[in-house]
Amino acid sequence: MGRCEPRIISLCCLLIFGCWQAAAVEMQVEPEVNGVVGDDATLRCTFRSTSPVTGRLSVDWTYRPVDSEASHSVFYYQEQPYTPTSGKFKGRAVWSGDIRRGDASITLRDLKFSDNGTYSCHVKNPPGDVHGQAGEMQLRVVTTVTHSEMKILLAAIGGAILLAIVLIVTVASIRACRQHRRQRTELEKNPQYW
Template structure:
C-alpha cells in the first residue's frame, strides 16, 4: 500500500512524535584489556559499568562467557540475576565466585585456582532494562607458571641498580680521598716537627 521508503520515514516520525516511545541508550562497560595470573592462584576479573537508568537487583543482569584461544564458541562462565549462578558443569565448575555489587555498578567475578585451560578471552555483558546492551567488555587472561616482571618493574630495578652502583663508587672515592688526606697530614707532621721539640 505504502512505498517502503515512505513507510520507513513515517515510522521514524511517528516514533519521534508519539508520546510513550522511549529513547533507549547503551550501557557502558569497563574492563582491563589483559591480566596475568599464576597457575593455581585466584584472580579477579574486574568489570564495572554505567547506565542511564537506575540500577536495581531486579533490573540488572550480568553474564560472563569464555572463548578459548583457538575456539570460536563461547562457554558460559557465570550468570547473575538477583543472585549469583555459577556453572554446574564444565571447566569453571567450583572455580568461579561472584565478587561484584550491581548496586555499585560492579559486575566482577573471581576465578579460583586458575589452570592453563583458563587461558583465553572473558566477555562481560550487562543489561539494565530499559537500557539496551552496549559493547561487551573483554579481558584476555594469561595463566603463567610465575609472574613475569613488568616493564615498570624492570625499569625500577634498572634505576635502583644504577643508583646502588653510583653510591658504591661515591663511597669508594670519599674513602680514598679521606685516606690520602690522613696520610698527607701524617707526612707533614713527620717532616715538620712541632717547635720546641728536639
C-alpha cells in the same frame, strides 16, 4: 494531508523516545589480566547505566578459548549469583561484584593454563539499557610472575626496608640527642661533677 501530520509527528516522537529509552550500558574492563597457575584472578568489570538498577539487571560472563571461536558460559547474575553447576568453571568462578556500585566482577579460583582466552562481561538493565558492547578482556595464565611484576615487588620490599632503616636511625638519633642534652643540663646544674 492534515490528518497524516499528527500521526507522523506522533510516530517520530515514539521513535525518538524509544531510541532514548534503549540506551546502552557503558562497560569498563581491563584489556589484559595476568594470573599465575594455582592462584586466583579477579576479572574486573564495572558498568554505568542510564536507568536505575532493578532486579531485572543481569550480568552474563562468557569465555572463548584461545584456539576456538565458540563461547562458553562462565557465570550468570540476576538478583543473585548463579555459580556454574557443571563444566570447567564449576566451583571456580565466584561473584566478587556489587551491583549497587556498578561492579560486575568475578573471581576465578585455582587458575589453569586452559583458562587462557577471552572473557566477556555483558550487563543488561531492562527496560532501558539492553543494548551495548560486552566488555572483553584477555586472561593470560603463566607459571610464575613476570620480570616486571618481580621488579615492582622487589622495589616495594626494598622501599619498605629503606623506610624502616631511616625511621630507626631517626628515632635513635633523637633519643641520643635528648640523652646528651639531659646529661649536659644535669652537669650545668651540678657543677661539682666537673
